Amino acid sequence: MIHRWSIARRLFVANLLFVLALTAVVGTAAFVDARDRTYDETGRRMAALAVSIADNPLVLQAAASPDPSARLQPYALKVMDNADADFITIMAPDRTRWTHPLHEEIGQPYIGSISDALAGHVFTEITAGTLGPSVRTIAPVKAADGSVKALVAAGVTVRNIDVAVAGRIPALLVIAGGLLLGGSLTSWLLGRYLRGVTRGWGPEQLAQLFAYYESVLHSVREGVILIDSKGRVVMYNDQAAELLGLEPRDSGDDPANTPLLADLPLAPSLKNLFESGRAAHDEIHLTGSGVLVVNQGPAVGPGSRSGRPAAAFGTAVFGTVATIRDRTEIESLGTELETMRTLSDALRAQTHEHANRLHTMVSLLELGRTGDALDFATQDLELSQQLTDDMVSSVQEPVVSALVMGKAAEANERGVELAVQASGAAGAAGLAVQDLVTILGNLLDNAIDAAADAPAPRRVELQVNSHDGGLEITVQDSGKGIEPGAVDDIFRYGFSTKEAGPFGRGLGLALVKQAVQRLAGTMTITNSGGTGGARFHIVLPAPDPHSLPEEHA
Template sequence: MKRWSLARQFFVGQLVFVLALTSTISWVLYLDAEENTFDAASQRMLAVATTFANDPFVLNAVQSPNPSTVLQPYAAQVMDELGVDFVTIMDTDRTRYTHRNESEIGGEYIGSVDQALAGDSHVEVFTGTLGPSVRAIVPVLTNDDDVTALVSAGVTVDTVSIARNAQLPLVWLIALGALTAGTIVSLLLSRHLRRATLGLGTEQLSRMFVFYDSVLHSVRDGLVLTNPRGELVLYNDQAAALLNLPPAVPGHPRHAADVGLPPSISDLLTSGRRASGEFHVTDDRVLVVNQEPAVPDAAAKPLGTVTTIRDHTELEALSDEVQTMRTLTGALRAQTHEHANRLHTIVSLIELDRRAEALEFATKDLEQSQQLTDEVVAAIDEPFITALLVGKAAQANERGLRLAIDVAGRLETQGMDPRDLVTIIGNLLDNAFDAAASSQNRAVTLSIGTAQADPGTIIIDVADSGAGLTDAEQEEIFTLGFSSKGAAGARGLGLALVRQAVNRLGGTVRVANDDGAHFTVSLPTAGSEGRKADAHG
């Protein structure tokens, strides 16, 4: 029985219950029918005996010299017409005047007569000459209310049993109907339970729950189970950490829109659609999300969705660092190519015995190359930013773009994560390069300095000479997956990462059209009131 499915156990249990209930109801109905039959027989015999006792003919007969001669024919006729087994009229000393068997006339009545002699009628079950019977005994009273005789009318228990048994078919019909209805209902419920439990038994379900719960909390990826209504049925600790979910309350699922999830993830969970390797950006993480419907079989409706969430933040950070290294490598390659050309020029001038012109050319080239580096190093105390800007300048030169870098004053970047600054400046410049490459001016401007109204705020402006952005694009430009480059463009992750990095630093980012796209980033420094408010906020 332990190997039976839960549906079979439920069906057998229900069937046993229905059988027990039907048997109990049948027994109660049987006892009720028996009691009603005996009560009806008692009331009928009491009515017959009372009718005899109140009959003036009986009163006159019992007072005659030979009562039996008059009463026996009368009693026999009434017994035959009413179907009564016996009507016994007797003297107060129990001497019978009438009886079903005439040989018993004159004998002594067998039964209780004390209550009748006292003037009261009563009913009893007693064993007499005809066997056990249901009988009523009524006194015959004179005009002075004196007891002058007694009348006993009764039917045998066998006769009562025949009447009782006549009701048994109805009892069995009711029992059979209850059993049939109970069996059908149990069968339907068991079939529904079989579909709901996939035909598994209690031990299998228990073992499966323990195993799945262990797997749920042991995997390193976040796992979220939702029902068709978009409610979070179950999620593991990793998912709670990645999505900042509140502690799960068993049996009380909460809707995905009510737990503070990012809009893109909330829409995904409530939609129930399939997702494979989708990137979603929260305030501090980059997540890769996969989602599949939970379908027991091909023909069934989905029971919900299973969503796996993987933290891609560190990989994106490494990707940014690799991209930065590629930028620097490209810059070095471009500088090497340019220096080789310039070195060939200097050598050629020396060979032509034009040493003064060669010295002037070399000095001017050195001054131009060193000027940007000196300005950036003097203004920014972060070597990562310095290396990035030098590399981007070389990259712009290699792509035929004019990059103007303006660093106003000395910037204090202490307390800021250099990786966030690299993410912000690098991605904004990459987008500006792509936009400017398709324009006639092919110009990009980068301005970094402190805000005039608030010296504790760093302003980063990146503008390009591209086609600019429409109003709709300005609203969607920071959304994950959006790209103004069309289907062949990037996956739309760069500006989403910019917004994420700006949020981590407690700043803001805006975009406008000014003869091209113009991005403005405001970042509070470590000692500014804006950063303090953000830290407490």
């Protein structure tokens, strides 16, 4: 049953029991201390009384008389009343009482220790006599030569001392009650606070919930990063560390080593998003190695999300939670799909062109102009074959060659002349074909679009120069060019000078920049002087031969 209690209830019960035990211990200690102090005070008072009586010359004179009781009994009774003592017994050294509160006890032997007093010392003891247990002090009555002539015992019964102690009990009870009330109130307030913080769950439930969250956090394929309101990265899972290029961090690490968001090597757009704390839904951000889709929202209590009134601390905003998905593979697949679409369009265009050319050759043959038909077919075949041979020998990637041929067919359909010049050999060996397709495909798409919207002559020039140092790619169009102030913005995701389409714009050149950076290349942009279009010049260094896979070695 106890294991189902919440942390608040357990702490309340434990603290209440502790307060009860503390109150009992403190109360008992205070009572014992008060009793001991009362006994000590009574002993000191009786010692002073006994010594003062023993020093009275009357006692020494009466002890030498034939009937000491006649003179000392009235004196002892008077002093006993004035000094608030229960008995004053003056006795001979042989224990014979000369005075006593009970007249019949006079002449009887004294009950108690007298050895120390006979030796000339004053001592106090608690012992039982004719009146019951009492605190008493025995003092010697000494002659001028130091000999003990009589003894004086003054005391108060324990019963009367206990009555005095009982008079202090109400004050002790007030102190104990204050401790109990204060401790109980503190326990209740602390329990209420913990009930709000822990939602009334017990430690076993919290441990189980933490284990579930920990398992989910590290098993999902999405990256998760938690940032508090002070800009500290509280936690991120392994997938987030991989996507953001961070050092792996475990949730059990020392909280004192929690890194600050400003100190992490994040892409500027991601850092701005995390620092702003604003809500984000499927935002695309580019990093040095990938395309990330980010969602971000506030970290709040569950009450505010469900529409029900939030419990204590439920509506507090503890920071932000961001989830990160890798879209790099999707973009790569999209690029490959676009390449296949381009090739399909190229085949369709070529089929149409071949049909026209075939009809032309058939007509020439029907007219008996066999030589002209042969020259027409040979010329067309030589141009296509030359383009294919140049691209394959320079880039050594059939996919890239097919892409360029497809773009040439697409440009021809849109009334744009695509001039291709390829030179060199073997410089592109080892370069990722996906990155080359991304670079060439997006640059040619933008160049063809720019040239198609410009007045005649509409022309796009592609130069591919392959050498031992790497690969150089130049794409130039006859469009209106790029505004000087927009050169830095064209590579930013979402920026586009074109009309927005159904899937948005502004991703192509951003992917080109990312691919160039991934291949450790450089890119320069200028506006060509004569034709007025934009000119993109890219240099991709040749990979290290030792780092190439076996098929490229």
